[in-house]
Amino acid sequence: MYNYQxxxxxxxxxxGVGLHTGLTISMTLYPAEVDSGISFRRKDIAGxxxxxxxxxxxxxxxxxxxxxxxxxxxxGTIEHLMAALWGCNIDNVIIELDGPEVPIMDGSSEPFVFLxxxxxxxxxxxxxxxxxxxxxxxxxxxxxxxxxxxxDGFSVSLEINFDDEVISKQSCRFDSRDLSFKTDLCxxxxxxxxxxxxxxxxxxLGRGGSLDNAIIVSGxxxxxxxxxxxxxxxxxxxxxxxxxxxxxxxxxxKGHFHGVRSGHAINNRLLRKFFADKDAxxxxxxxxxxxxx
Numbered sequence: 033m034y035n036y037q038x039x040x041x042x043x044x045x046x047x048g049v050g051l052h053t054g055l056t057i058s059m060t061l062y063p064a065e066v067d068s069g070i071s072f073r074r075k076d077i078a079g080x081x082x083x084x085x086x087x088x089x090x091x092x093x094x095x096x097x098x099x100x101x102x103x104x105x106x107x108g109t110i111e112h113l114m115a116a117l118w119g120c121n122i123d124n125v126i127i128e129l130d131g132p133e134v135p136i137m138d139g140s141s142e143p144f145v146f147l148x149x150x151x152x153x154x155x156x157x158x159x160x161x162x163x164x165x166x167x168x169x170x171x172x173x174x175x176x177x178x179x180x181x182x183x184d185g186f187s188v189s190l191e192i193n194f195d196d197e198v199i200s201k202q203s204c205r206f207d208s209r210d211l212s213f214k215t216d217l218c219x220x221x222x223x224x225x226x227x228x229x230x231x232x233x234x235x236x237l238g239r240g241g242s243l244d245n246a247i248i249v250s251g252x253x254x255x256x257x258x259x260x261x262x263x264x265x266x267x268x269x270x271x272x273x274x275x276x277x278x279x280x281x282x283x284x285x286k287g288h289f290h291g292v293r294s295g296h297a298i299n300n301r302l303l304r305k306f307f308a309d310k311d312a313x314x315x316x317x318x319x320x321x322x323x324x325x
Contacts, residue, residue: 035318037123037124037159037160038155040062040151040153041152043060043063045058049135049136050135051222052237053240054239055133057130057133057134059134061128061151062127062128063125066123066157068124069084069124070085070279071127072107072110072127073128074128074129083106086280087303087304088304094237094296095237098110111276111296112140113134115213115218115273116145116148118213118278119213138221162315163286163313166182166314167182169302171298173297176293177291177292178299179290180285180288180290181290183286186286186287187205187208188206189203189204189205189289191267191293192267198249198252202267217271217272218272219261220266221245222245223247224246224248226249226251227250243257274294283315286316
């Protein structure tokens, strides 16, 4: 299965609030043809314009990843859904929304994994392209660092460091050959700080945020009933974000990502620098084999 492209067996829908807009948004995922990739479609705009899920179309990375087409039509907060599509091995899908943002759901990728599994996964009769890293490419910005290097599979190692008692310094390594996205990552939720809420909302951000869709830290306390889903949920969510951002490469990547205090902005800049170096990567495609039915 993993050598072949996959789409959904049927369409599937959900609705929820947008984290930043606060709007109630309906979303439907549709099966798509081989080699079509992942696209967003805004049905609330005349002509139902498409926006390709591609690192080159990332237009904003402030507290989430936003993609826009050349007409300026955009879809924001796409990273958790992109991570779920990667984790479920979905290559081709059309995501239709009636608003400018993917619903935040519970702040993790788990609801999207559930949605995809409800639709079912269809193996398509064409092999999957792989982007293979041939040499290390890195980037530094202030105290943030990110790199992509050669590896036998896909893996991510991250370090985060926050000046507070609850999160402090955490690190995590996720190797797709040894660990499960569904078990080890997809339930990790986004997080924020209580003292920043008013400022974010004054900037037009976080209007849909609540304890139902984010971990909220106040001083040395986690306000969410039930606490954390993983002891290191904060850094695991950052790994999830990274996977979602990197799936904007347009295919599965064979390489190792390392980040220190990294985020959406540096993730995208690293992808742009990586693809600009033609000696740093190549696209491979396994030989087609007959699939037993």
